[in-house]
Amino acid sequence: MRSNKDQSFSPNAGLEYAINLLRQVTFDPQHLPRKCPNSGLGELETMELLAPHILGRAARLDRSDALAHMDPPTPWITWVTALWNASLNQNLLHPATSPFALEAEKLVIDWLTPFFGMHGGHLCSGSTLANLTSLWAARDAAGIKRVVASKASHLSIKKAARILGLTYEEIPTNSKGQIDAEQLNNISDACLVLTAGTTATGSIDSLKLAGQAKWTHVDAAWAGPLCLSPSHAHLLEGIEKADSVAVSAHKWFFQPKDSALVMFREPKKANTAISFGGGYLTSANIGVQGSRGAAAIPLLATLIAWGIEGLVERIDRTMSMATKLAEKLSEKEGIALWAMPTTGVTVFRPLTCRTEELHKRLPEGMFSSCLLDGETWLRSVAANPLADIDEIISTINDEIN
């Protein structure tokens, strides 16, 4: 039975007030205590103190001009379920403390893996960890000692290779930002990492290369969710030949952090290589993390609330925004477009002033920047379904003319 003695653990004490603060964000932050207080302020006063900081000082990813990063705004069904999760603190390491959370994860994995041609996997805190987990499986299930990836691959690949004691070999990219297949030597004993949606330009490596190495890992942290879209899934054709796939759910699946999927084509083989059983564990600990929260629950809620169609509609909407942005930019004199976007990442630069200058004049959070062959470009990522491309274009027009 629930005990109501200590109100700090009760749902009746101040959650409505917290929701009100969320509705009416205040922007006059007071100083935080300089030292960790000896006697606490109590929950209500703490909320009042922290709301202008936590809510008021946050970068708003839901703003109509926010298009800079791979971090999306999150649907409110995920806030609710994350709150429920936090209140319950289920631990997926122990089936006894997570009876429903484990089932939710199984459902999400069962529902999503077929879109990638994979057959199992688990959730983890991000694709950094999903990539590490995959390369670990490659090393211990397939015995690979070398990792081959393009120069545009994410730094987490290099990091994973370092942690795992694997040799990391970098292949140049072609003019489309993809791994230059002509420069690939013998990869029959290697783990080939292909990126679906490179960080800087959103390029997709040729997935025809999947299956040619001893182990193929597809880092689809960003562009993976396109596999669900009937209009865009063809871009990732070949992914089903991979041995492992990483997707960050806190990117294009609109999930709060920390949420990602690591998926395997042969989960039994992979899981055996990355499992540890401890005396006190009733089932083996699979993957890198030990205690693990129920990130699957907000994802499950999103999938049920929106359905695949609703999810795809949002992804497709952001893809159309990127196309529209790129088309408008390409019509504009004084702008060089790096290329038409393939996965919602649009890269361009001004021809009439330095990129850094234009970047500074534009609202914070509208664009980020990236360095390509020593040159700075502006980069936009269509992760925000609430963005207003006409407004963004008109802001650029005002600054460029």
Ligand SMILES: *Cc1c(COP(=O)(O)O)cnc(C)c1O
């Ligand atoms: C974001 C990203 C990662 C890292 O994922 P996290 O979820 O931030 O850990 C890895 N690879 C690519 C291509 C990415 O875009």
